[in-house]
Amino acid sequence: MALRNKSVSILGAGISGLTSAIAMARLGSNVTIFEGAKKNLNTGAGIQISPNGFGVMSALGLKEALASKGSVLEYINVQNYKKPSFSARVDLRNVTHGNVHPHMAIHRFDLTNILMKTAMKLGVKILFNKQATDITNASESVKIKFSDETFHECQILVGADGIHSLTRKFIGCDEKPKFTGKVAWRALIESKFIPLNDIPNEATIRFGPNRHIVTYPIRDGKLINLVAVEKREEWTAEGWDLPDNRANLEKSFQHWPTTVRKLLSVAENIKLWGLFVHELPHKWHSDLAVLIGDACHPMVPFLGQGANMAIEDAWVLAEELDNSNNVLDAFKRFQARRYRRITKVASASSSNGDIYHAVGVRANLINIGMKASYRLKPSFIQSKYDWLYGVDVSRGD
Numbered sequence: 145m146a147l148r149n150k151s152v153s154i155l156g157a158g159i160s161g162l163t164s165a166i167a168m169a170r171l172g173s174n175v176t177i178f179e180g181a182k183k184n185l186n187t188g189a190g191i192q193i194s195p196n197g198f199g200v201m202s203a204l205g206l207k208e209a210l211a212s213k214g215s216v217l218e219y220i221n222v223q224n225y226k227k228p229s230f231s232a233r234v235d236l237r238n239v240t241h242g243n244v245h246p247h248m249a250i251h252r253f254d255l256t257n258i259l260m261k262t263a264m265k266l267g268v269k270i271l272f273n274k275q276a277t278d279i280t281n282a283s284e285s286v287k288i289k290f291s292d293e294t295f296h297e298c299q300i301l302v303g304a305d306g307i308h309s310l311t312r313k314f315i316g317c318d319e320k321p322k323f324t325g326k327v328a329w330r331a332l333i334e335s336k337f338i339p340l341n342d343i344p345n346e347a348t349i350r351f352g353p354n355r356h357i358v359t360y361p362i363r364d365g366k367l368i369n370l371v372a373v374e375k376r377e378e379w380t381a382e383g384w385d386l387p388d389n390r391a392n393l394e395k396s397f398q399h400w401p402t403t404v405r406k407l408l409s410v411a412e413n414i415k416l417w418g419l420f421v422h423e424l425p426h427k428w429h430s431d432l433a434v435l436i437g438d439a440c441h442p443m444v445p446f447l448g449q450g451a452n453m454a455i456e457d458a459w460v461l462a463e464e465l466d467n468s469n470n471v472l473d474a475f476k477r478f479q480a481r482r483y484r485r486i487t488k489v490a491s492a493s494s495s496n497g498d499i500y501h502a503v504g505v506r507a508n509l510i511n512i513g514m515k516a517s518y519r520l521k522p523s524f525i526q527s528k529y530d531w532l533y534g535v536d537v538s539r540g541d
């Protein structure tokens with residue numbers, strides 16, 4: 145069932161929906177994306193595209209476009225919040241995993257803009273203000289109802305509609321996302337205010353009891369992306385993310401060193417996210433609809449892989465649809481190729497959160513262990529994520 149001239153409908157114009165549209169349009173299919181928002185709202189803050197995601201982007205012809213907007217990260221530093229020296233430092237230029245693609249940091253708006261323009265150039269139709277309110281089975285098709293009372297019927301539906309996915313409900317997964325007990329503030333900081341030595345192309349993870357902070361530069365170092373995570377008993381807000389006062393962020397890190405507090409004091413456009421996940425479904429598809437990205441497998445962001453996994457999904461799904469005899473076979477093969485990797489990445493992301501937030505003796509032991517292995521056997525830290533970054537699904541891995 146080659147994708148050429150096949151019609152594909154995608155719900156959601158986030159990173160997974162757009163990447164999927166590009167991958168399928170390049171194979172000759174006619175793609176329409178239905179997006180509930182009025183325009184590209186993926187303004188967010190920064191995002192990291194690691195070599196495994198970048199490999200796909202490169203195979204989709206987006207290498208130069210991304211290079212023109214993103215910054216190649218050279219190191220990832222891991223640091224105890226009280227100590228001036230790094231506990232460990234990974235040299236991203238000197239990789240051991242054999243994947244030549246860079247580790248890039250980019251503004252989300254820039255990334256989605258590149259994806260959107262590329263998709264449109266390939267003939268993808270992107271319809272905004274199309275909020276799906278119901279999805280049902282019709283005879284040999286899937287019928288989507290939108291809030292403007294219009295309908296659309298399709299033979300292939302890709303549910304790229306994020307963590308609160310309606311497509312997920314349609315394929316029979318009805319459980320609500322669960323609060324992970326962690327919240328994340330996201331903010332941008334103008335580099336000119338930065339009192340820290342962070343402006344080189346390095347990501348730094350500072351960890352302390354029940355909280356951690358990640359910083360890295362975007363837009364040629366003019367902005368610093370900040371993600372600050374705190375452990376919290378419950379999430380009581382109505383929505384999943386909301387604007388927050390800087391005072392709340394500062395209060396959470398009030399016992400951290402002055403340098404960090406100075407950084408927080410100049411953070412702008414602060415948003416607070418409740419971090420939610422849900423169980424990985426046993427079945428990721430019905431006969432004619434399939435889930436990708438956060439609609440299928442939302443994960444905590446402590447390994448920076450949610451979008452990278454969505455990008456990998458997009459490539460594998462397009463390849464399987466192009467190579468399989470029928471749609472259902474393609475969906476089954478897609479899930480089979482992705483299941484173990486997604487499970488492993490989600491679990492590693494969650495473990496990172498536990499490590500960063502350790503308290504008391506455990507925290508000290510983790511820090512000592514990290515320092516010792518970094519100093520005595522740097523290759524261990526250097527190659528710890530080879531299984532993750534070394535994979536490039538676009539070359540058949």
Ligand SMILES: Cc1cc2nc3c(=O)[nH]c(=O)nc-3n(C[C@H](O)[C@H](O)[C@H](O)COP(=O)(O)OP(=O)(O)OC[C@H]3O[C@@H](n4cnc5c(N)ncnc54)[C@H](O)[C@@H]3O)c2cc1C
Pocket residue numbers: 155156157158159160161178179180181190191192193274275276277304305306307308309310328330371417436437438439445447448449450451452453454
């Ligand atoms: C603090 C934080 C930091 C992160 N950092 C990274 C990182 O560095 N690297 C990384 O790889 N990942 C990171 N992630 C994860 C990443 O943001 C997500 O995994 C990724 O954005 C998921 O993309 P998606 O397209 O699947 O879903 P979404 O981005 O949620 O897109 C879903 C789209 O579907 C639309 N939609 C939803 N419902 C409907 C409907 N009913 N009708 C029509 N349209 C609908 C939405 O409007 C939206 O545009 C981070 C996440 C957080 C919270």
